[in-house]
Amino acid sequence: MSDFPFAAIGLDLDGTLLDTKADLAAAVNHALAEGGYRQVPSEEVEGLIGGGAKVMLARAIEAQGGSMAEEDFRPLYKTLLRYYSDHNAVHTAPFPGVVDTLDRLAAMNVKLAVVTNKFESFAAEILATLGLMERFVTLIGGDSLGKDADGNFRAKPAADPIHAAMERCDTQRFAFVGDSSYDVLAARAAGVPVVAAGYGYCDKPAQELGADAIIGRFDGLIPALRGLA
Numbered sequence: 397m398s399d400f401p402f403a404a405i406g407l408d409l410d411g412t413l414l415d416t417k418a419d420l421a422a423a424v425n426h427a428l429a430e431g432g433y434r435q436v437p438s439e440e441v442e443g444l445i446g447g448g449a450k451v452m453l454a455r456a457i458e459a460q461g462g463s464m465a466e467e468d469f470r471p472l473y474k475t476l477l478r479y480y481s482d483h484n485a486v487h488t489a490p491f492p493g494v495v496d497t498l499d500r501l502a503a504m505n506v507k508l509a510v511v512t513n514k515f516e517s518f519a520a521e522i523l524a525t526l527g528l529m530e531r532f533v534t535l536i537g538g539d540s541l542g543k544d545a546d547g548n549f550r551a552k553p554a555a556d557p558i559h560a561a562m563e564r565c566d567t568q569r570f571a572f573v574g575d576s577s578y579d580v581l582a583a584r585a586a587g588v589p590v591v592a593a594g595y596g597y598c599d600k601p602a603q604e605l606g607a608d609a610i611i612g613r614f615d616g617l618i619p620a621l622r623g624l625a
């Protein structure tokens with residue numbers, strides 16, 4: 397019998413489980429080049445990740461005072477998706493401590509769910525390429541739950557994907573870990589404890605995300621979760 401306080405953990409992907417920054421930067425810069433925009437250094441791309449690829453590109457273009465008209469934006473977004481589809485696991489790898497910690501959680505019979513704002517197909521492909529997919533009970537992407545009445549994907553920062561993960565893991569004893577304000581807001585909206593991955597692509601200083609705990613490496617997760625009980 398495990399005394400671990402949670403039966404399932406929800407995990408953000410980009411900036412929490414996987415260091416995807418270099419591949420995302422290449423994709424966004426490929427699209428920016430096509431639109432005649434300046435390249436964004438990968439340190440700056442970090443601050444654009446968290447809301448999904450569309451938000452990442454929109455923020456990069458807006459920062460340069462570019463055109464956000466649908467007919468100008470759409471082709472560049474399509475270019476980004478096409479490029480990323482072919483180059484999504486070139487440099488991408490798990491952060492230090494991820495694989496060992498997932499093994500330890502599995503050994504404690506803790507269910508694991510990925511909740512990402514990436515499209516589900518990209519996330520599934522990357523996790524399969526890295527040989528990690530079978531560790532997760534479920535994977536919920538930014539597009540997995542469809543759109544709300546306003547036409548927005550039911551994705552983080554909404555509570556919906558976290559609620560769906562809890563349902564699919566069949567438990568209320570659930571905690572979440574993520575690196576951005578999208579993650580903390582979604583977990584808060586769903587009423588579950590949340591740990592911030594301070595080593596990730598935090599869109600504000602980790603201490604200001606409003607999480608219950610902060611980890612500096614992924615292998616700090618199990619003690620941090622025990623501390624939340």
Ligand SMILES: O=C(O)COP(=O)(O)O
Pocket residue numbers: 408409410411444445446447448449452511512513514
């Ligand atoms: O790709 C993104 O911008 C977000 O992905 P994440 O939710 O896994 O961090």
Ligand SMILES: [Mg+2]
Pocket residue numbers: 408409410411412445446574575576596597
């Ligand atoms: Mg993230």
